[in-house]
Amino acid sequence: MSAKESEEQQQSATELLANRLRTLMDVVEARTGEEVTFTAISDYLSGRGVTLSRSRWSYILNGHRRIDDVALLDALSDFFEMPHGYLRGEAGVPEPITAQLDLVRAMRAAKVRSFAARTLGDLSPETLSAITTYLDKEAERVRGPQS
Incomplete structure (x- = not known):
C-alpha cells in the first residue's frame, strides 16, 4: 500500500467517525428533543475515567484528526448506546x-x-x-x- 493510499484510508476513517458521531447526536436529539452537549458527553466520559477536552472533541466531530484511542471510542459508544465496533469503523x-x-x-x-x-x-x-x-x-x- 502506498503512502498516499494509507493517508486516504486514514482520512476516510476520520470522516467516517465524524459522520457517525454527528448522526448519533442527531438521533439522540430526535429521540429526546434535546441537543447533546459537550458537557453531557464530557461528564459521562469523566465518570468512566476518560478525559476529553473541548478542542479534541471539536477535532473529532469535524473530522480534523484521526482518533485511535480505543478507550475513548468505546466510552463514546457506551454514551450513545452503540456497539463498540461501530465508532471504530468495524461494524455497520x-x-x-x-x-x-x-x-x-x-x-x-x-x-x-x-x-x-x-x-x-x-x-x-x-x-x-x-x-x-x-x-x-x-x-x-x-x-x-x-x-
Whole structure:
C-alpha cells in the first residue's frame, strides 16, 4: 500500500467517525428533543475515567484528526448506546438505529422543504414538486452507501 493510499484510508476513517458521531447526536436529539452537549458527553466520559477536552472533541466531530484511542471510542459508544465496533469503523449501522436514522433524515428533509416553501412563497405545484424531487435526489446522493 502506498503512502498516499494509507493517508486516504486514514482520512476516510476520520470522516467516517465524524459522520457517525454527528448522526448519533442527531438521533439522540430526535429521540429526546434535546441537543447533546459537550458537557453531557464530557461528564459521562469523566465518570468512566476518560478525559476529553473541548478542542479534541471539536477535532473529532469535524473530522480534523484521526482518533485511535480505543478507550475513548468505546466510552463514546457506551454514551450513545452503540456497539463498540461501530465508532471504530468495524461494524455497520445496527438495525435499531437504522429506523431512527431514516427518521432523522426525513426530519431534515422536511425542514428543508418547509424552509424552501416559506422562503420561495407562491410557486406553482409543479415548481414545488421539482424542488422536492431535487432535494430527495441530493439527499440520496449525499447519504450514499449506508455508513
